[in-house]
Amino acid sequence: MAGIRTRKRGKTWSYSFEAGNVNGKRKVIEKGGFASQDDAFDAGVEAYSAWKHGCISVAARKTLLSDFFDQWVHTVCPTRVRDSTVYLYDAMVRNHIIPHLGHIALQDLTPLMIDQWASHLMQMDNLSYSSAKTTLAILQAGLKYAVYPAGLIRSNPAQYISIPAKAAKKIIKRTIISPERLDALLETYPPGTMLYTPILLFYHTGMRIGEALGLRWSNIDFRSETITIDHQLVYVPRLHGYYLRPPKTATSSRTIRIDGQLLAELAAWRIMQACNATIFEDSFTYNYLDGDRVLCGSRHLQGRYPELDLVCTYEAGKFIRPSRLSHMLQQEGLNSHSFRHTHATTLIENGAPAKGIAGRLGHASVDITEQVYIHNTAALQDRTEQIFEATLRRQKDDDVDKV
Numbered sequence: 001m002a003g004i005r006t007r008k009r010g011k012t013w014s015y016s017f018e019a020g021n022v023n024g025k026r027k028v029i030e031k032g033g034f035a036s037q038d039d040a041f042d043a044g045v046e047a048y049s050a051w052k053h054g055c056i057s058v059a060a061r062k063t064l065l066s067d068f069f070d071q072w073v074h075t076v077c078p079t080r081v082r083d084s085t086v087y088l089y090d091a092m093v094r095n096h097i098i099p100h101l102g103h104i105a106l107q108d109l110t111p112l113m114i115d116q117w118a119s120h121l122m123q124m125d126n127l128s129y130s131s132a133k134t135t136l137a138i139l140q141a142g143l144k145y146a147v148y149p150a151g152l153i154r155s156n157p158a159q160y161i162s163i164p165a166k167a168a169k170k171i172i173k174r175t176i177i178s179p180e181r182l183d184a185l186l187e188t189y190p191p192g193t194m195l196y197t198p199i200l201l202f203y204h205t206g207m208r209i210g211e212a213l214g215l216r217w218s219n220i221d222f223r224s225e226t227i228t229i230d231h232q233l234v235y236v237p238r239l240h241g242y243y244l245r246p247p248k249t250a251t252s253s254r255t256i257r258i259d260g261q262l263l264a265e266l267a268a269w270r271i272m273q274a275c276n277a278t279i280f281e282d283s284f285t286y287n288y289l290d291g292d293r294v295l296c297g298s299r300h301l302q303g304r305y306p307e308l309d310l311v312c313t314y315e316a317g318k319f320i321r322p323s324r325l326s327h328m329l330q331q332e333g334l335n336s337h338s339f340r341h342t343h344a345t346t347l348i349e350n351g352a353p354a355k356g357i358a359g360r361l362g363h364a365s366v367d368i369t370e371q372v373y374i375h376n377t378a379a380l381q382d383r384t385e386q387i388f389e390a391t392l393r394r395q396k397d398d399d400v401d402k403v
Contacts, residue, residue, distance in 0.1 A: 006037050008046040013037050013349060015044030024039040031067075034053060047063070063152060066102030066107060068129035069093045072142045082248065089138050096125050096135045106146060111157045114139070118161050130162045175338040176345055177203070184334065192276075194320060195328055197269050198312050204262040204341030208359050209322050209336035210234055211252075214244050217270060217309040225263055228255045229362065233295070233322060241294035242321065244308075276315055285318040 003017045014032030034040035073093055092101045100117050111139045121132045140158045141393070147156050177185075182203055189195035200210045210232035230253050231244045247253050247294065277284045285297040288305040295308070297318035312320050329335050340361065347357050358369040 002047055004041060006040045006044065008037070013040035015040045015047070017044060017048050025252075062105040062107055064102065065106050066098045067103075067141055068152070069097060071147060071208045076145060082245075084234055086376050087236075088134075091141075092131075092135045092138050094122065094336075096127065097139055097286065100124065101139075106152055109143075109157050111161060114158045114161045121163070121165055121379060129163065136161065136163055137184075139216060175334060175341070177334070177338055188332075190266075192272060192315050194314050196323070197266070198266050198320070198325060199339070200262060201312070202336055203257060203343065205256060205341045207336075208232065208340070208362075209325060211247070211362075212336075213310075213312050213320055213322055213325065215311045217311055220311070222263060222267065225260070226255050226257055229253065235317070235322065241292075241296075242319070243293060244289065245293060245360065249362075249364055251359075251364045254359065254362050256360050269311075273313065273317075279318065280316050282318055287313070287317070287319045289377030306380050 005016050006013055007016075008014075009032055012032055013034045016028055016030035016035070018028055021336040032040075034043060040170050042255060070093075070183055073086065073304065074091050077089055081089075091168075100121075102226070104113065118132070118136055121127060121135065122129065127135065136158070140156065140161075140213065143156045143158050145162075146152045147154070156265060157290065179196070182199075185199055186196065198209075198212050201207050201215070205227065207215075207229065211229050214231040215227070215229070215234035216231075219230065220226075221228070230246065232247055234245050235242050280301065285299055286300050287295065287304060287310050289308060290296050290301075290305055308319075310319050314320060326335060329338075344357055344361060347360075348354065354366045354369055358366045361369060363369050
């Protein structure tokens, strides 16, 4: 068959064929370990036929789980989910699926094997309950593809498996940041430092970390006192770079109103940014999207690409990486979600409707807001009790009026 190539590597033979282009680069599928050239060629024909019909490019004979998932993650998933999701799948597969199940042939995998793996996954890999459920869901999704359209196995052995409900769950403490704690943070990281503006954005808006770091000055309307969130800064491992991408869901793209205090702080920082460009002169870094739309900080690209007017930058101008910001917050025992929890809880404690909070945070439904971000704080308990007492008083007054 045209397109199938074979070659000898050591004592065994391998096949290869071209499978189109990915991001402008030739994609070649290759597999080795065959005893003879004919065996390699026959396997190559079968794999090529499967690829042409939309199946994953592995032979339908005994296929190691490690081989199948390697190709599923890197060949199928990029066409169906975001790059950040592919990165998650790849990490979970490499760290928690392949080490325990990778040596088993896909066709030999049984529900009992998977159930035993799932029952001990948290203990073996020190995972939280949520991460274990995610890992199992990835295994189930991959094996579902192996059933259809790949046609490598007849049924999904992981379909009815679950993480045991009685498994010990790691409870991640969600920190509510008090006004006093906020003041202390802003004193430690004053205006001009890397953390100051992101902290203010997190606290006053409940933004996600990628949303804040991808925010541009053109997104802020000082007259209408609004911020429009339409991009987020993300790292794409497959492409080895930072990109500005639209939010993951339609509801995450939103315009929110902001308070006068935040507006004043942002206006002052904008002036300071402009001053820093003059003060630092040749050592000031400007940010651009290059020809491949990769975000880069450079002092030598002026005029070649349009400058990107990012709000959150270092004092000397360069964009802030999410990983660096996360690390700095971790040193304080916090993360960006600590501010998100605080923002939602503060609003609900002061009577804001859950639907309004969901819209502000970019949630698809009010259920997510109530279940994940709104905490059963003492203030909420006090307010609930006050509502009940007021109800009792009204009922008592109504009874007196009837008499």
